[in-house]
Amino acid sequence: MTGRTRLSAGPGPIAWAAYLLLVLLCLPVLVLAFLLLVGVLTGGGGASLVGLVVAAAFCGVVVLLGARLYQRAWWLEGTVLVQRRVGRNRRCDLSTAWVSVESVSPSPLALTSALPRLVAWHDGEEPIRLWLRDPDRRRALLPALELAALAQAITYGREDDPRFHPIAGGLHALATDPFAV
CATH class of the missing domain: 1.20.58 (Methane Monooxygenase Hydroxylase; Chain G, domain 1)
Structure with missing residues (x-):
């Protein structure tokens, strides 16, 4: 990639x-x-x-x-998820990282409903968290091509590892039919 x-x-x-x-x-x-x-x-x-x-x-x-x-900007460089930071950007290679999805309220007081967030990390490092529904853009879902790119980056080189199929499959499902999820 x-x-x-x-x-x-x-x-x-x-x-x-x-x-x-x-x-x-x-x-x-x-x-x-x-x-x-x-x-x-x-x-x-x-x-x-x-x-x-x-x-x-x-x-x-x-x-x-x-x-x-x-700091609220992210991009993919091949399989590497990059989060812009002041001073130095944070990087996490999704093809080798631990990846999960959590459901969290974007409000510190939990006044709003929870939104899905992708969490990726390597052992001993702080995780990178990426909203799949963006609270800054009226809870808009990431575009289908971006969701598919995330799923592809997660499974790249480890297609046979069943631990990552549910996450990548969920991202693909969200990309193809956002109303079914």
Whole structure:
């Protein structure tokens, strides 16, 4: 297997546009307004330092949000699943990795129904988790070609190993008839 296939998971162009709008337009205005409000309420003095610290913390949250959005991109390079990370991308060869599927709520408080997520890992490494129904895109299922590519990468070189047939078979079934699963 060769080639690179970008997987349609993670934030789309609208999410990135909203984030850039927040960073470029809203954030400076909010920080300035907050600093002015603190200065007016306290009459200047040492409290403006508190306002500066709170504004810096708010900016830090926005930067962390951007880093989290940045890490929500995956692609296949042959049989290797790659997750974009800040600093260094994470890689997992699906043809040699342990692979499973879990059902998890994307909300930390479990306020929404569970969605399927592919989990791939090598012994001693942190697993890579890929949503099969993307919570960032209104629970849209990955396109059929991408699901089939994942299934093919999982079974590549180990077609006779029955432990991986249910997962690859489930991905193929989802790709051919998403309403049956």
